[in-house]
Amino acid sequence: MRAYIHLKRSSPQSVGPRPPSPRAVAVWILRHPERLPEVEHLQLKAVLSRCPELNALTGHVRTFAHMLTHREGHQLPQWLRAVREDDLPSLHAFAAGLERDLDAVIAGLTLSWSSxxxxxxxxxxxxxxxxxxxxxxxxxxxxxxxxxxxxxx
Structure with a gap:
């Protein structure tokens, strides 16, 4: 056993680049795509190509961010419908929370008043x-x- 372990430890292994941390991927997804440096944009693209669920989540997050920043609350029902069609349980929980008080959320995404x-x-x-x-x-x-x-x- 000792000889086998020694052989495995001493043999050269092809170690690829270290995968990005979940926190880094979350930051890349939440950042505006135009403000993302080219290197991080390429890394995010590589991650999203390997995971279709994460790719769908990124699309939903960016669409919601666009609604939030451009005060387009009238698009929320379509966004909720699109979220329900995808199999993303954590996003379903977020959408269900928004639906509980849909009128207030739409008003918050539309009106310029702030509390x-x-x-x-x-x-x-x-x-x-x-x-x-x-x-x-x-x-x-x-x-x-x-x-x-x-x-x-």
């Missing part, structure tokens, strides 16, 4: 509340929130 400022304030208040470990009442929370907003402005 980001309000969400930021709510997150800051929740952080202050967590820092106090639930020991303080409303008056102290109010003072801390006002002081934090005065420092941030």
């Amino acid at each position: 980001g400022v309000v969400e930021g304030r709510v997150n800051r208040i929740k952080m202050l509340k967590r820092q106090m470990f639930g020991r303080a009442g409303f008056d102290l929370l109010r003072k801390r929130a006002l002081l934090a907003s005065a420092e941030g402005d």
Whole structure:
């Protein structure tokens, strides 16, 4: 056995290039194709040619990103239909979540209104509340929130 293992360890093996990490492939898929460097574009093309499911997923992700960035929420029902036709369970779960409140999602993808400022304030208040470990009442929370907003402005 020792001689066999030694022979296998010492024999030259043709080691190909290391495959890209899943994180790198995800970054390549999520990045705008025009902003992807040529080397990464070729690597992504090679990965997608080996995996038809990943190729289909890339198409759906990029179509959704186009809807999101160009505010084309009216195309969401067609996108959901196309996702349902493919056999991509994880994307089906995402699509099902969108369908639960379809009107709100379409409005969010279409309208230019944003609640980001309000969400930021709510997150800051929740952080202050967590820092106090639930020991303080409303008056102290109010003072801390006002002081934090005065420092941030």
